[in-house]
Amino acid sequence: MFLSIINDSFRLARENVDPHNQQIFSFMLKKFQRWTGLQRITDEEIQEERDTIMRSEYLHPIENFPEKIDQFLDAINR
Incomplete structure (x- = not known):
């Protein structure tokens, strides 16, 4: 029963494939x-x-900017 549900869902998904959603599928x-x-x-x-x-760790350096400034200020205060 479970396999038939999955099979039917894949069949419906293939019929309704949009060129923009091909990558998602x-x-x-x-x-x-x-x-x-x-x-x-x-x-x-x-x-x-x-x-x-x-x-993904290095893509957005602005997000890490406040932490880097704090580290910099801590290093200066030592």
């Missing part, structure tokens, strides 16, 4: 295949995920 399908064990993660994908995490 492929992302969801890839995650589902990994979760079920039908597809293994390659070394390239692991590195890509690590790069994404690293970029």
Whole structure:
């Protein structure tokens, strides 16, 4: 029963695919295949995920600016 619900949902999703949502559908399908064990993660994908995490940490330096100023002022006061 569970598989038939999933199968029907994927069928409906494929019928209603909008060109703008193609990326979302492929992302969801890839995650589902990994979760079920039908597809293994390659070394390239692991590195890509690590790069994404690293970029997200350094992408917005303005968000870290107050903390960096506090660290700078603490260093000056020593």
